[in-house]
Amino acid sequence: MSHVYIEKISAHEDQTVTLKGWIYNIRSSGKIHFLQLRDGTAIIQCVMGKNDVSEEIFESAKRLTQESSVEVTGVVRKDTRSALGYELHATGLKILHISEEYPITPKEHGTAFLMDHRHLWIRSRRQHAILRIRAEIIRAIRDYLDDNDFLLVDSPIFTPAACEGTSTLFETAYFSQKAYLTQSGQLYNEANAMAFGKVYCFGPTFRAEKSKTRRHLTEFWMVEPEVAFLELDGLMDLTESFVRYIVTRVLQNRQTELKEIERDTTQLEKITQPFPRLDYGEAVRQLHALGSDIVYGDDFGADDETMLTKQYETPILVNRYPAAIKAFYMKGDPAATDRALCVDMLAPEGYGEIIGGGQRQDDFATLLAAVHAHGLPQESMDWYLDLRRYGSVPHAGFGLGVERTVAWICGLPHVRETIPYPRMLEKLVP
């Protein structure tokens, strides 16, 4: 009897097959058992009538508990009563392990309890759907970049210094020195772009921010493309095309999962329209018209971001923020000296910033002054300054936060469900 996966069951209609998995739920009417079997790919109902199997097997099925591991043999039948479209009419059952009392019951649970049992929670239907969508998003990210001639060049996790604010670094012992977990691959990416032209890095990044919000993790995944000879307008084109591709791929390949989590996909289908581009000054004017008390020159608060994005059905590209509130490596706007050539993509429906990026400072003297102005040690930045000594060119790049993107596409209230094992403030287990 061949072992098949439930996901591929339609190819085996009317055949006898063996399924291997775990009991998701069991119901019985005395002379007929209904086993909900999950094998990691999907869930199928196995029907076991008293007359279809031996007395011994029928009796043994009564011992099954939630999450017990089994092998079920039977005939695949089409059945309209099943959500999957197929059922297995069982002819055999092999019990591998009877599960102890399983903590996650079919009824409701609180978030704290579920997070403490995250290693078991990921067996649930909803978590399956979310993590499959995450995997699709990651595949779409890689496919887009690989197919558009970006070269994957990895950046290190251990770094000697900060590239964002120094207050949010995780410090670790590194033999006789201190090392910090990377907050961004950005600085290395710029060196890689000078070497290869179009590059990206993709991996986990770490920020020791004491943030307790629905949008923050201390460990999160970020994809960061960086391109030589690219300027701000071209960068905005790139972010728009990139995000549109990701959403389209999820809509194409993960309809079942979107339905499972009850995502309203009409919102996602609107991303085919162009993304509005707002200059920072224009964004502030709009916010004032909407009743915000934001001061020109300040960064947007959470309320401002939500208020602004609710005006639009697609993500928006807010560009040219005040240079004073942006990182030291941003290039200034020649048309307005107090502004930086940067862009943030704000997702709709109040999901906030999913992309931050910009054109990098390519002038040696200006960058050196910025390093000093930010109080950064020049010796640890010397290699980065070299990029402006040896064939400096205009270049730009951005970072997209994977978990925020997953949260937006899935319509989730919190990023903690978008990653298998979220790392949050004081949260390290499991």
Added chain:
RNA sequence: UCCGACAUAGCUCAGUGGUAGAGCAGGCGACUGUUAAUCGCCUGGUCGUAGGUUCAAGUCCUACUGUCGGAGCCA
């Protein structure tokens, strides 16, 4: 770090200063089409911790711990 709420059975929650409760899970039993199955019976408690007020505290007060939500910061 700041502001707010909450902490009762394995889980989700009721509990009006006066005898500790329900649903789910678990155990036993019934049921040949169930879909978070249903029905009957049973098991299950240091009411977060430490103090205090009171004849009497799960309930009121204080501190601590933990969790959740929000702010700032950011992707």
